[in-house]
Amino acid sequence: xxxxxxxxxxxxxxxxxxxxxxxxxxxxxxxxxxxxxxxxxxxxxxxxxxxxxxxxxxxxxxxxxxxxxxxxxxxxxxxxxxxxxxxxxxxxxxxxxxxxxxxxxxxxxxxxxxxxxxxxxxxxxxxxxxxxxxxxxxxxxxxxxxxxxxxxxxxxxxxxxxxxxxxxxxxxxxxxxxxxxxxxxxxxxxxxxxxxxxxxxxxxxxxxxxxxxxxxxxxxxxxxxxxxxxxxxxxxxxxxxxxxxxxxxxxxxxxxxxxxxxxxxxxxxxxxxxxxxxxxxxxxxxxxxxxxxxxxxxxxxxxxxxxxxxxxxxxxxxxxxxxxxxxxxxxxxxxxxxxxxxxxxxxxxxxxxxxxxxxxxxxxxxxxxxxxxxxxxxxxxxxxxxxxxxxxxxxxxxxxxxxxxxxxxxxxxxxxxxxxxxxxxxxxxxxxxxxxxxxxxxxxxxxxxxxxxxxxxxxxxxxxxxxxxxxxxxxxxxxxxxxxxxxxxxxxxxxxxxxx
RNA sequence: GACCGCGUAGCUCAGCCGGUAGAGCACAUCACUUUUAAUGAUGGGGUCGUGGGUUCGAAUCCCACCGCGGUCACCA
Numbered sequence: 001x002x003x004x005x006x007x008x009x010x011x012x013x014x015x016x017x018x019x020x021x022x023x024x025x026x027x028x029x030x031x032x033x034x035x036x037x038x039x040x041x042x043x044x045x046x047x048x049x050x051x052x053x054x055x056x057x058x059x060x061x062x063x064x065x066x067x068x069x070x071x072x073x074x075x076x077x078x079x080x081x082x083x084x085x086x087x088x089x090x091x092x093x094x095x096x097x098x099x100x101x102x103x104x105x106x107x108x109x110x111x112x113x114x115x116x117x118x119x120x121x122x123x124x125x126x127x128x129x130x131x132x133x134x135x136x137x138x139x140x141x142x143x144x145x146x147x148x149x150x151x152x153x154x155x156x157x158x159x160x161x162x163x164x165x166x167x168x169x170x171x172x173x174x175x176x177x178x179x180x181x182x183x184x185x186x187x188x189x190x191x192x193x194x195x196x197x198x199x200x201x202x203x204x205x206x207x208x209x210x211x212x213x214x215x216x217x218x219x220x221x222x223x224x225x226x227x228x229x230x231x232x233x234x235x236x237x238x239x240x241x242x243x244x245x246x247x248x249x250x251x252x253x254x255x256x257x258x259x260x261x262x263x264x265x266x267x268x269x270x271x272x273x274x275x276x277x278x279x280x281x282x283x284x285x286x287x288x289x290x291x292x293x294x295x296x297x298x299x300x301x302x303x304x305x306x307x308x309x310x311x312x313x314x315x316x317x318x319x320x321x322x323x324x325x326x327x328x329x330x331x332x333x334x335x336x337x338x339x340x341x342x343x344x345x346x347x348x349x350x351x352x353x354x355x356x357x358x359x360x361x362x363x364x365x366x367x368x369x370x371x372x373x374x375x376x377x378x379x380x381x382x383x384x385x386x387x388x389x390x391x392x393x394x395x396x397x398x399x400x401x402x403x404x405x406x407x408x409x410x411x412x413x414x415x416x417x418x419x420x421x422x423x424x425x426x427x428x429x430x431x432x433x434x435x436x437x438x439x440x441x442x443x444x445x446x447x448x449x450x451x452x453x454x455x456x457x458x459x460x461x462x463x464x465x466x467x468x469x470x471x472x473x474x475x476x477x478x479x480x481x482x483x484x485x486x487x488x489x490x491x492x493x494x495x496x497x498x499x500x
Numbered sequence: 501g502a503c504c505g506c507g508u509a510g511c512u513c514a515g516c517c518g519g520u521a522g523a524g525c526a527c528a529u530c531a532c533u534u535u536u537a538a539u540g541a542u543g544g545g546g547u548c549g550u551g552g553g554u555u556c557g558a559a560u561c562c563c564a565c566c567g568c569g570g571u572c573a574c575c576a
Contacts, residue, residue, distance in 0.1 A: 076533080
C-alpha cells in the first residue's frame with residue numbers, strides 16, 4: 001500500500017515468506033504465476049546431443065524454447081541452470097538480447113521456479129551450451145525453498161516422505177526409478193512376446209492363500225465383510241488357467257505382507273507371477289534364466305553387474321542344485337539319508353542350528369539351508385527340489401515323495417524367484433490344505449487357509465502347469481546397486497507422522 | 501518385537517566434560533554482465549524432536565515418549 005506500511009514491515013527474510021512476497025509482486029506486475037501452457041521445442045538433453053559439436057564461443061541463429069526448473073542462478077540471474085526430465089541446460093539472460101520488459105521478469109524468478117525461455121543456441125566461451133534468452137516466463141512459481149544446492153537433500157526420512165524433493169535434487173534417485181520402469185517394461189515385452197496375456201486378479205481376498213505369510217486385514221462396509229489384502233495372486237491365476245483363458249497368463253502387481261520391515265522387505269512389494277499350461281518346472285528354469293539375463297543385458301548392455309562391490313555374472317549357465325545337496329556341501333550332512341524328523345532334529349542340534357521343535361523333516365532342511373547356504377549364493381543359481389512340507393501348492397517330485405518339483409532362484413544371497421510344477425490333483429491339494437489348517441490351528445499364523453473354491457477349480461481340471469513368481473523390487477535393487485529396498489520404491493512405507 | 505545409534509536455522513553440518521546457539525548454502529539489501537558450489541559487502545532467521553527430571557543455570561546430564569537409521573528375529 002503506502003510507503004509507510006512498507007517501512008513499518010521488517011524486511012522479509014524467511015525464504016518461504018520471501019517467495020510469497022515475490023509471488024504478490026509478480027501478480028501485481030500483471031503476470032500470471034501459473035500459466036496454462038508453454039510450447040517447448042526441445043528437451044535439454046536433445047539440445048545437448050544436437051549441439052555436442054558446437055565449439056566454445058560459437059553463436060547460432062537456431063531458435064529454441066526450453067522449460068524446466070531453475071536449479072541455480074549466477075551473476076544476478078545472468079546465468080540460470082534449467083533442469084528438465086532429460087537433463088540440464090543453461091539459460092543466458094543478457095541485457096543486450098532481451099527487451100527491458102523481459103529482463104525485468106528476472107526479478108521475479110527464484111531458484112526452484114519452473115520457467116520457460118525462448119532464444120537462440122550458443123556455446124559460451126567456457127564451453128557451456130546455453131540458450132541466449134530473448135524471452136523468459138515463469139511457468140510455475142515455487143513457494144518452497146529447495147534444499148542446499150551442493151549437498152542436496154540427504155536426510156533419509158525426508159527423502160522418502162517428500163520423494164518429490166528427493167527427485168528434484170538427486171539424479172541417482174531419478175535414475176533408480178527410471179531403471180525400475182525399464183525392468184517392468186522389459187518383463188512385459190518378454191512375456192507378451194511369448195503370447196502370454198496380462199491379467200488382473202483381486203487384491204481383496206476373502207481367504208488367505210497362495211503363500212505362507214501374515215496378511216493385512218481390511219474391511220468392506222457395504223458387504224459387512226473383512227478382506228485380506230492378497231499375499232500372492234497365485235490361486236486366482238491358476239483358476240484362469242483352469243478356465244482356459246490362455247496357455248500363459250501373468251500378473252505384475254502388488255502383494256502385501258504384514259511382517260517386519262527391513263532393507264529387503266517393504267510391507268507392499270511388487271511381483272510378477274506367471275502360469276504356463278503344459279510346462280513343468282524345468283521349462284520355467286530356462287524361462288527365468290533367459291528372462292532375467294535379457295533384462296540385465298537391456299539395462300546394462302552387459303551380462304555382468306556390480307552389486308556392493310561384488311561382480312554378479314548373469315551370463316554363465318545358472319547351476320541347478322538340489323536344496324539337500326547344497327546343505328550337504330555346506331554341512332557334510334546328507335539329509336536324504338535321514339528318514340524321520342527326530343533324526344533330522346538331532347542333526348540340526350549337532351550343527352548347533354536352532355529349529356522350531358514342531359518342525360518336520362522338511363522344515364529342518366529349510367532351516368539348515370537358510371542358515372548355512374542361502375547367504376553364500378551370490379551368483380545366480382536355481383535351488384531345486386525343495387521339501388514337500390514347506391510347499392503346499394507344488395506337485396510332488398516325480399522321483400521322490402518327500403520333495404516337490406519346485407525351485408527358488410537365488411542371486412546375491414536373496415531369493416529372487418520361486419517356481420514349481422503346480423499341484424493339480426484336487427484330492428492331494430485338499431489334503432495339503434487340511435495340513436495347513438492344522439498348522440494354523442497349532443499356532444502357525446503364516447499357514448494358509450483352506451480355499452474350497454480353489455479345490456473345486458482343480459476338480460474341473462487344471463492342465464499340467466508350471467508357475468513362477470519373481471520379486472521385482474529385489475531384482476531392481478541388484479540392477480541399480482541399491483542397498484535398501486526403499487530406494488527402489490517411489491513411496492516406501494513409513495510410520496505415519498502423528499499430528500501434534 | 502529386541503538391541504545400538506541419530507534428531508540443532510528451509511537444506512548440509514559444527515557446538516555436547518552444564519554458563520543462555522554458530523558456519524556454509526538458501527533468503528533480503530547493495531555492488532558486479534561470460535558464470536559453473538560465481539564473487540564481495542551488509543542483514544534477518546532457531547519452541548536445539550516432544551514432555552518431564554536433576555541443577556542457581558540444560559542443546560549439553562538423567563528418564564519417558566515420538567520419528568528415522570542400522571543390526572538381529574520372521575518373511576519375498
